[in-house]
């Protein structure tokens with residue numbers, strides 16, 4: 642029996658007269674790999690923005706199941722939501738381009754390692770223990786995702802597909818329970834997309850977290866996810882396994898068209 646991780650109930654987002662998300666309810670269980678698909682402008686990124694606190698909801702509730710009971714995420718800031726265990730990547734790459742690969746990962750980690758101002762200033766034993774723990778955790782992540790050889794290079798020197806991989810590693814460095822990936826394969830060549838498919842599976846196996854993926858590349862989505870939500874015009878059109886979605890007449894009509 643799967644355990645719930647996050648539920649969002651009747652989410653609405655209005656931008657002036659436009660309803661970008663219309664009464665959408667979704668639930669994500671622990672260790673699930675979920676896809677979110679839909680035509681351009683369907684409301685997928687807006688839904689991610691609502692769930693991660695980037696955009697406030699017009700109405701609806703977002704609840705996170707934790708070891709200490711159910712926590713509502715409504716009204717929380719992105720940093721508080723990240724602290725609660727939700728992490729994400731964006732459609733456009735957002736790295737510190739001039740910093741090294743290692744520093745990009747290390748900075749993402751600082752949210753998780755708490756050090757007081759005085760501890761930093763006075764260089765207490767606790768400060769050195771935290772520094773050592775961050776160095777070890779950074780090295781482990783870089784090794785796991787095949788980035789050790791480029792650890793000292795500025796992020797901007799990496800090929801596009803590797804920059805995207807680094808973004809995912811940065812999101813993982815915050816130790817999330819739930820990872821949102823917004824079109825991770827956008828702009829990738831077939832070889833990079835195949836690498837990404839392996840990477841997403843590896844994250845599932847090694848980190849035991851829930852991954853929610855927005856993706857236009859149907860072969861990637863259908864290959865990787867266990868369950869899918871389909872949005873159209875801001876509303877939920879369908880939910881099901883990849884094979885159920887591929888057979889769903891409403892989805893075929895609205896979205897998959899001749900590709901189904």
Ligand SMILES: Nc1ncnc2c1ncn2[C@@H]1O[C@H](COP(=O)(O)OP(=O)(O)OP(=O)(O)O)[C@@H](O)[C@H]1O
Pocket residue numbers: 656659660661679680681682683684685686687688
């Ligand atoms: N900040 C905003 N202000 C006004 N309208 C917005 C804003 N953000 C999104 N929208 C509108 O909301 C609708 C949904 O946009 P959204 O980006 O969520 O769609 P999407 O499914 O992610 O599309 P795509 O696949 O093209 O990325 C669109 O009509 C978009 O123009």
